Structures are given as structure tokens and as C-alpha cells.
Amino acid sequence: MKATLLASLLVGTTLFTAVPAFAQSGEVNIYSYREQALLQPLLDGFAEETGIRANVLYAGDGLLERLEAEGELSPADVVLTVDIGNLVGAEERGLTQPITTDALERVPAAFRDSDGAWTALSLRARVFYVSKDRVDAETLTYADLATEEWDGRICTRPGDHVYNIGLIAQRIAATGLEETREWLTAVRDNLAFAPTGNDRGQVKSILDGTCDLAIVNTYYMGAMLNNEAEPEQKDWANAARIVYPDAEGEGTQVNVAGGFIAAHAPNAANANALIEYLLSDEAQQIYADTNYEYPVVPSVSPAELTLSWGTLNASQIPLEEVAAHRAEAAQLVDELRFNEGPQD
Amino acid sequence: MGLPVLWLAAGAIDAALAGSNGLSATMLPTALRETALLMAWVGAITSVLGLVSAWLVTHYSFPLRRLFEWALILPLAVPTYLAAYTYVEFLDFTGPIQQAVRALTGAATLRDYWFPNIRTNTGAAIVLSLVLYPYVYVACRAFFLMQSASLNIAARTLGASGLRTFFSITLPLSRPAIVVGATLAMMEVVNDLGAVQYFGVNSLTAIIYSTWINRGNFGGAAQLAVTIVLIIGVLILAEQWARRNRVYLSSRDSRVPPVREALRGARAWGAFGFCALLLVAGFGIPFGQLTYSALRTLRPEAVALTISAGVPTIMLGCVGGLLTVAIGLFAARQSNGPGGPVPRGAIRLATLGYAIPGTVLALGLLQPLGLADLWINRATMAAFDWRPGLILSGSMIALCYVYAIRFLAVSHSTLDAAMRKRGRSMLDAGSVLGASRWRLLWRIDLPTLSPAILSAATLVFVEIVKELPATLLLRPLGIDTLATVVFARANVSLFAEAALPALAIVLIGLIPVVLATRPGIGRKV
Numbered sequence: 001m002k003a004t005l006l007a008s009l010l011v012g013t014t015l016f017t018a019v020p021a022f023a024q025s026g027e028v029n030i031y032s033y034r035e036q037a038l039l040q041p042l043l044d045g046f047a048e049e050t051g052i053r054a055n056v057l058y059a060g061d062g063l064l065e066r067l068e069a070e071g072e073l074s075p076a077d078v079v080l081t082v083d084i085g086n087l088v089g090a091e092e093r094g095l096t097q098p099i100t101t102d103a104l105e106r107v108p109a110a111f112r113d114s115d116g117a118w119t120a121l122s123l124r125a126r127v128f129y130v131s132k133d134r135v136d137a138e139t140l141t142y143a144d145l146a147t148e149e150w151d152g153r154i155c156t157r158p159g160d161h162v163y164n165i166g167l168i169a170q171r172i173a174a175t176g177l178e179e180t181r182e183w184l185t186a187v188r189d190n191l192a193f194a195p196t197g198n199d200r201g202q203v204k205s206i207l208d209g210t211c212d213l214a215i216v217n218t219y220y221m222g223a224m225l226n227n228e229a230e231p232e233q234k235d236w237a238n239a240a241r242i243v244y245p246d247a248e249g250e251g252t253q254v255n256v257a258g259g260f261i262a263a264h265a266p267n268a269a270n271a272n273a274l275i276e277y278l279l280s281d282e283a284q285q286i287y288a289d290t291n292y293e294y295p296v297v298p299s300v301s302p303a304e305l306t307l308s309w310g311t312l313n314a315s316q317i318p319l320e321e322v323a324a325h326r327a328e329a330a331q332l333v334d335e336l337r338f339n340e341g342p343q344d
Numbered sequence: 345m346g347l348p349v350l351w352l353a354a355g356a357i358d359a360a361l362a363g364s365n366g367l368s369a370t371m372l373p374t375a376l377r378e379t380a381l382l383m384a385w386v387g388a389i390t391s392v393l394g395l396v397s398a399w400l401v402t403h404y405s406f407p408l409r410r411l412f413e414w415a416l417i418l419p420l421a422v423p424t425y426l427a428a429y430t431y432v433e434f435l436d437f438t439g440p441i442q443q444a445v446r447a448l449t450g451a452a453t454l455r456d457y458w459f460p461n462i463r464t465n466t467g468a469a470i471v472l473s474l475v476l477y478p479y480v481y482v483a484c485r486a487f488f489l490m491q492s493a494s495l496n497i498a499a500r501t502l503g504a505s506g507l508r509t510f511f512s513i514t515l516p517l518s519r520p521a522i523v524v525g526a527t528l529a530m531m532e533v534v535n536d537l538g539a540v541q542y543f544g545v546n547s548l549t550a551i552i553y554s555t556w557i558n559r560g561n562f563g564g565a566a567q568l569a570v571t572i573v574l575i576i577g578v579l580i581l582a583e584q585w586a587r588r589n590r591v592y593l594s595s596r597d598s599r600v601p602p603v604r605e606a607l608r609g610a611r612a613w614g615a616f617g618f619c620a621l622l623l624v625a626g627f628g629i630p631f632g633q634l635t636y637s638a639l640r641t642l643r644p645e646a647v648a649l650t651i652s653a654g655v656p657t658i659m660l661g662c663v664g665g666l667l668t669v670a671i672g673l674f675a676a677r678q679s680n681g682p683g684g685p686v687p688r689g690a691i692r693l694a695t696l697g698y699a700i701p702g703t704v705l706a707l708g709l710l711q712p713l714g715l716a717d718l719w720i721n722r723a724t725m726a727a728f729d730w731r732p733g734l735i736l737s738g739s740m741i742a743l744c745y746v747y748a749i750r751f752l753a754v755s756h757s758t759l760d761a762a763m764r765k766r767g768r769s770m771l772d773a774g775s776v777l778g779a780s781r782w783r784l785l786w787r788i789d790l791p792t793l794s795p796a797i798l799s800a801a802t803l804v805f806v807e808i809v810k811e812l813p814a815t816l817l818l819r820p821l822g823i824d825t826l827a828t829v830v831f832a833r834a835n836v837s838l839f840a841e842a843a844l845p846a847l848a849i850v851l852i853g854l855i856p857v858v859l860a861t862r863p864g865i866g867r868k869v
Contacts, residue, residue, distance in 0.1 A: 031821060056822070057821035057822030058821075058822055058824075059821045059822065060816065060828065060832055061553075061557045061816070061817075062556075062557050062816075062817050063821075064560065065556065065557065065560075065562075065710060065817075066710070066737075066821060068714075069710045069711050069713065069714030069737055070714055070717070070734055070737060070738065071714055071717075071718055072718070073717055073718060073721055073731070073733060073734050073738075074734075075733070075734075085560075089560050093560070158544065158554075160554055160558055160559070161558065162558055165558075193461065194464075194544060195544065196463045196542075196543065196544025197463065197542075197544065197837070198835060198836055198837055199837075200836065200837035201837050204436075204437065204438070204837070207437065207438075207453075208436075208437030208438075208442075208453055208454045209452070209453025209454040209455040209456075210437075210453075210454045210455075229641055229643065229645070229838070229840070229841050230641065230838065230840045230841065232438060233837070330559055331370075334370040334371055335370055337374060339544070339546055340374065340546075
């Protein structure tokens with residue numbers, strides 16, 4: 001407690017100075033969208049191995065907009081974020097520089113940029129959470145969501161959230177724009193209610209009986225089952241089980257958490273060292289165990305809890321290709337007025 | 345204030361010229377409809393709640409009336425986003441009401457019983473109205489206290505019932521006060537980001553946010569932002585039209601103090617019940633739910649989180665508050681003085697900044713501040729071979745700038761009122777004796793206005809503590825305030841973890857309410 005107070009007072013005194021221009025060697029500056037609970041163990045490991053100290057600025061929405069506005073003055077070396085849209089968006093806006101570490105080879109080609117502008121650091125699958133009580137199906141496909149059987153039973157967060165844009169873009173990459181338009185229209189009309197809230201909230205709707213199938217990312221199951229601060233979330237999670245869509249066919253859609261090196265990074269060498277460490281077996285294991293995500297390096301195993309939900313057969317469509325359809329996906333969501341819910 | 349708006353207008357035109365306005369075409373109708381609907385509902389509900397409660401406490405006496413008279417403004421301490429979070433917790437499947445329903449009926453899931461879904465446009469309108477009605481209440485109450493009772497007395501003498509008097513005299517006369525209050529409530533609706541996101545309402549502000557942040561489409565967001573500024577312009581015109589009437593009404597001096605009719609029996613309890621329900625719904629439930637959640641999740645982490653977010657919040661509130669009050673004092677001296685370098689029209693325009701949503705200000709400021717930083721650094725590099733870094737966009741200066749824009753009206757109106765009341769005689773005497781402008785400021789303005797300065801600073805401080813959207817988007821990276829901590833947690837369904845910081849916001853919000861109850865209410869509007 002005392003430490004926190006001291007730390008916040010220190011933060012307080014620097015409030016009105018500029019972002020400290022910490023460009024010395026032996027340091028690396030991180031802009032992170034990822035939370036401290038996950039990042040701290042990784043950075044501790046990094047410091048131990050390389051002696052490089054990491055300065056982290058934890059930020060929320062709008063991280064890329066900030067980076068863009070800061071331009072060449074930005075102190076950021078490495079940016080850690082989630083979602084393929086943010087990674088590709090950073091590249092498109094010229095906010096990246098090529099990652100040069102050989103460790104990049106550890107990442108399957110589908111999950112990194114072909115020019116090294118960004119790389120995935122962990123994977124998360126966008127899967128179905130179905131009611132244990134009201135759903136019997138053991139195998140399902142994304143296409144099933146459009147069938148009569150699911151009328152009034154599906155729930156998801158708003159369609160323009162990056163996770164859903166990622167899913168819809170992947171459908172376009174897999175089946176084409178027209179088929180996806182029909183599919184999304186049917187899914188919209190099968191929704192139990194107009195999309196609202198976040199991923200965990202959808203699982204709660206399974207518990208309360210208003211929804212039978214929620215489209216949610218995998219790791220939330222682990223986060224809810226282990227939530228000691230709000231133990232009632234364990235009940236939410238226990239009402240549902242995970243079904244991996246298209247597990248036997250083309251594979252389940254995966255999205256990524258990843259990182260890139262900032263275009264104007266003052267410590268590019270250290271930035272590469274950090275990426276190299278984050279792709280090491282040790283760091284990949286931390287991703288798997290702390291956050292119940294899938295390691296992006298195939299030789300590292302997911303957490304036991306994660307494995308208990310089933311086997312991930314990830315879609316092999318390169319993420320670059322998926323990302324190319326994001327604009328169309330967003331357009332579809334608007335055009336179909338997906339966020340207004342069923343319209344039949 | 346002009347900078348962000350002009351920047352957005354340029355961005356909007358730029359995007360339109362580039363032909364990328366497909367977005368406005370698809371999203372604008374929805375956004376306009378949902379925003380209009382929400383504003384209309386909030387305007388209507390706050391008008392009814394505020395008017396009726398103000399009418400009751402000024403025209404009648406009933407049990408606990410004196411308590412209600414000040415307590416009815418308590419909901420102002422609850423920011424709209426907290427109202428949304430707490431009401432969802434309260435009415436949700438796992439909240440106390442539905443638990444009770446299930447316990448009584450033996451039902452297991454929502455398939456077995458019907459319960460209204462609060463996460464809708466209507467739900468949002470009701471919840472927002474419950475914490476925004478005090479704007480109308482304060483305006484109407486002040487109006488009733490100012491208004492001569494003679495008309496009412498005349499009507500009653502002629503045999504009209506209390507209700508008839510209300511509909512044929514009170515209601516038409518108080519229309520300007522209602523419009524003033526309801527306009528302020530509706531502006532809060534336009535400004536709100538946290539609540540509409542949580543309720544899933546696709547309001548203009550929510551869509552501006554997602555267009556900019558989720559889709560990285562600055563041009564599209566700028567187009568929507570320009571639309572919102574135009575809508576606000578219309579609202580302001582309506583509000584000023586109403587204020588004009590109010591000046592006329594308050595200038596008559598044939599005043600008969602209002603006589604309170606004592607209510608008895610069922611009618612007394614009816615009045616009591618109405619006020620009590622309103623108070624419970626607007627303050628009791630949010631505050632109770634917060635306290636409950638905070639106690640339930642009271643762990644060292646929660647305390648640490650509150651402290652680490654609270655320290656920067658308070659610092660921002662103090663510095664931003666002082667700055668805004670200093671500018672307000674300057675502006676008030678200008679508008680009350682013999683005329684200075686700044687024309688009065690410009691000051692009036694500057695005080696309109698309170699009407700521009702924080703999201704829009706952030707959208708319009710981020711890029712120009714970044715550019716300014718770049719120019720400053722290039723200049724210092726050329727002159728001194730030294731780069732100061734991100735002195736504007738990377739520090740709290742950006743935020744203080746936004747706060748000054750948004751809350752100048754609060755400090756200016758408070759100080760302006762105090763200066764009018766004090767008059768000019770002392771200043772004139774000082775000038776005649778040859779004192780300089782600075783000496784007048786130091787020896788006369790600061791000492792005589794110190795209570796007003798203090799209350800203006802308090803009001804701005806609280807507004808800054810409650811402010812969410814601009815702080816969210818412009819805060820120095822790595823710094824969290826109470827409001828942004830609560831927002832981030834609530835958005836990943838971890839609101840209970842942030843209940844303690846949220847409670848801190850409400851407790852800080854209570855400060856001006858408590859202060860205002862001493863010299864009499866009505867400062868806020």
C-alpha cells in the first residue's frame with residue numbers, strides 16, 4: 001500500500017513534465033494495451049535475462065491515434081496490443097518498422113506480417129459458449145448460426161467491436177463477401193436481443209437464460225473461472241461450455257494479441273531484444289498460463305485448463321488476408337444495421 | 345475553443361472531398377434517430393420529475409419537505425456513466441431485484457418470468473433522467489421562489505383547485521425554467537459516452553467514438569462530430585431564447601412570498617412518497633449499490649487502485665480548477681469592466697464550450713496538439729539543439745486545456761454573478777485613487793470575491809473529477825484517473841472491482857451539494 005502511494009506521488013510529480021525522454025541504452029519503452037497482471041511477469045523475466053529495463057505506459061482505447069499524433073517525438077519502442085486490426089492498422093499508418101530478430105521465424109507465417117511489420121505474440125480463438133443445460137450439440141460450425149435452429153438464441157457484443165470485425169472479415173476471406181452478407185443477415189435475425197455489452201456479459205446471458213449460444217473469445221472462460229475478486233463470475237462460466245466451431249473442417253477463427261516496433265523507436269535494438277524474449281519458450285508459457293491464451297509458438301503447450309475445453313484447430317488463412325477484408329466487414333455491420341438486432 | 349471545432353470541420357470537409365463519406369450515409373440516420381429519441385425522452389422525463397418535485401417543495405408542506413428541498417439535488421453527484429453501471433448491476437439477473445423475484449416465484453432463469461431489459465434506449469432514458477432531473481428541479485425551484493405568489497393566490501381565491509392552478513398558471517409560467525433545466529440535462533446526454541456504450545445505445549457520441557477508435561476513421565468521425573456541434577447549436581439557441589424570458593419575469597418586483605399550503609392525509613403522503621421515490625431512485629439506489637459493491641470487493645488491490653488513480657485525479661482537479669477559475673476571473677472582469685482587450689461577444693462564445701462533448705474535443709485536439717509539439721521541438725532544436733519532447737500532448741496540459749474549454753462557463757457564471765452583486769463602486773474608488781489594474785485585482789477583486797472563487801473552484805474541481813470521455817482519450821499515457829479506471833473495468837464486466845474508485849467519485853461529487861445547502865441552493869444552474 002505504502003509503495004503504491006509513493007509510486008502514485010512520484011507519478012503525480014511528473015504529471016506536468018513531458019513524457020520523460022528515456023532514451024538511454026539498457027532501456028526499452030513500451031506502450032501497452034495489455035494489462036499489468038500479464039505484462040509484469042514477462043518484463044521481470046526480460047530484465048533478468050537481458051538486463052534491459054522496461055518502462056511501460058499502460059494505455060486504453062485510442063493507443064494508435066496517440067502514437068500517430070506523437071509522430072517522430074514518440075518515446076515508444078514497442079507497442080503491445082490486441083487484434084489483427086490494430087496491428088495491420090499500425091502498419092498502414094506507417095507507425096511500424098520491420099522487426100529484425102531471427103526469433104520471428106518461430107511464429108507460423110499465417111500469424112505474422114510477411115515483411116515483419118508486426119507479429120502475433122499469442123492466439124485467442126473466437127468460439128461458441130453454449131448453455132450446458134439447453135444445448136446438446138457437440139460439434140457446430142459458423143454456418144450453423146444462420147440456421148432456423150438458432151432463431152432467437154444467439155448473443156454477441158456489438159458487431160463493430162474489433163473482435164467481431166475480425167470474425168466477420170475471416171468469414172469473408174473463407175466464403176466470400178456475398179455469402180458472408182447472407183450469413184450475417186441470418187445471424188442478426190437469429191440474435192436473442194440487440195448486441196450490447198462485452199464478452200463476459202454474453203456468458204452471463206447464458207446463465208440468466210436469455211441466450212443459448214454466445215460468441216466469445218476463449219480466454220474469458222479461464223479469467224471467469226479464476227476470478228477471485230468477483231467469484232460470482234465462476235457461476236457465469238459454469239453455466240456454459242465451449243464448442244470450437246468448424247473444428248473438423250476449415251478450422252476455428254483465431255485472432256491475436258501482438259506487437260510491433262514503433263517507426264520512431266529510440267531504442268530499436270532493445271525493442272528487437274524484447275520481441276525475441278516475448279517469443280521465447282519461457283515467455284510463451286507465461287502467456288499461456290497467466291491469461292489462458294494460446295502460445296503462438298507451436299512447440300509451447302497451452303495451459304491445462306485451456307486444453308480441458310477442447311482442441312483448437314486454428315484456421316490457416318493468413319491474418320494479413322483476413323485483415324484485408326476488415327473494411328468490408330465493418331461496412332456489412334453498418335449496412336445490415338447489425339447492432340440494432342433482429343429485423344425479421 | 346475554436347481550434348478543435350475548426351480542425352474537425354476541416355477534417356470533415358477533407359473526408360467528404362476524398363469521397364469517403366459512405367460512413368455518414370449508413371450510420372448517420374441511426375445515430376441521429378437514437379440520439380434524438382434519447383434526448384426527447386430525457387428532456388420529457390426530467391421536465392416532469394423536476395417540475396413536479398420543485399412545485400411540491402415550494403408550494404406545499406408535507407413530511408420531511410425541508411430535507412427533500414436540498415436532498416433532491418443529490419443525484420447531481422452521480423455521473424451518468426455511474427448511474428448506468430449501478431442500475432445495470434441493480435436490475436440485472438444477478439442483482440437484488442431479480443434474485444428476489446426468483447426467490448419468490450421459484451423461477452430459475454429469465455425464461456420462467458418476464459423482466460424488463462434495461463439495456464435499451466428506453467432503459468437508458470429512464471436511468472439518465474433519474475440522475476439528470478435536478479437540472480430542471482434547481483431551475484424550477486429557483487424560479488418558483490423568485491416568482492410572485494400573487495397570481496397563484498388570485499387563482500386560488502377565485503376557486504381554482506391546486507391542480508388547476510398548477511396547469512393553468514404554474515406550468516405555462518415556468519416553461520422558460522423548464523427549458524433551461526431540460527436543455528442542460530439533454531446536453532449531458534449528448535456529452536455522455538460511458539452510459540450509452542453500456543446500454544448499447546448507438547448515439548452520436550458513441551458512434552463518433554467507435555468510428556474513430558475502433559475503425560481508425562478520423563474523417564468519418566469528424567463528419568459526425570460536426571453534426572453534433574450543429575445540433576448543440578440549435579439547443580443553445582433554444583436555451584437562450586428561454587433565458588431571455590426568464591430575465592423579463594425576474595425583473596418584476598411586486599413580490600409576494602410564496603405561501604405553502606399544508607397537505608394532510610393521503611395527499612401529504614402522496615407528496616412525500618413522490619419525493620422519497622425520486623430521491624431513492626436518483627441517489628439511493630446508485631449510492632447503495634456502489635457502497636454494497638465496494639464493501640463486497642474490498643481488497644487491498646481495490647484500495648491501491650483508488651489511491652493510484654485518486655492522486656492524479658485530485659491533482660488534475662486542482663490544477664485544472666485553478667486554471668479554469670483564473671480564466672473565468674479574467675473573463676468576468678472583462679464582462680463587468682469598462683471594456684478590455686477581449687470583446688464581450690468572444691467571452692460569451694468561449695463560455696459555450698461546456699456544450700461540446702468531451703469526445704468531440706479530444707477528437708479535434710489530439711492531432712493539432714501533436715503538430716504543435718512537433719513545431720516546438722523543431723524550433724528548440726534549431727535554436728538550442730535541445731528537444732523538450734511531448735510537452736503538450738504528452739502531459740496534462742492537453743487535459744487542462746480541455747477542462748478550461750468545457751468548464752469555463754461554470755467558473756465564469758459563478759464569478760460573474762458575484763461581481764454583479766458586489767457592484768463597481770470599490771473598483772471605481774480604487775481607480776480614482778490611481779491604483780493599477782493588477783493592484784485592483786490583488787487588493788479588491790481577490791479579497792472580495794474569495795467566497796465566489798472558492799465555490800467556482802470547487803464546482804470545476806468536481807466536474808473534472810467526474811469527466812470521462814476527454815480524460816479517457818487525452819490523458820498522459822500511463823496515467824489513470826478515477827473515472828477512466830471505472831470505465832475500463834466496467835467495460836470488461838469487472839465493475840465491482842472499480843466500485844471503490846466509483847464511490848470516491850460520488851463522495852467528491854457530494855462536496856458542492858453539501859456546500860450549496862448552506863447559503864441556499866441554485867448555484868449550479
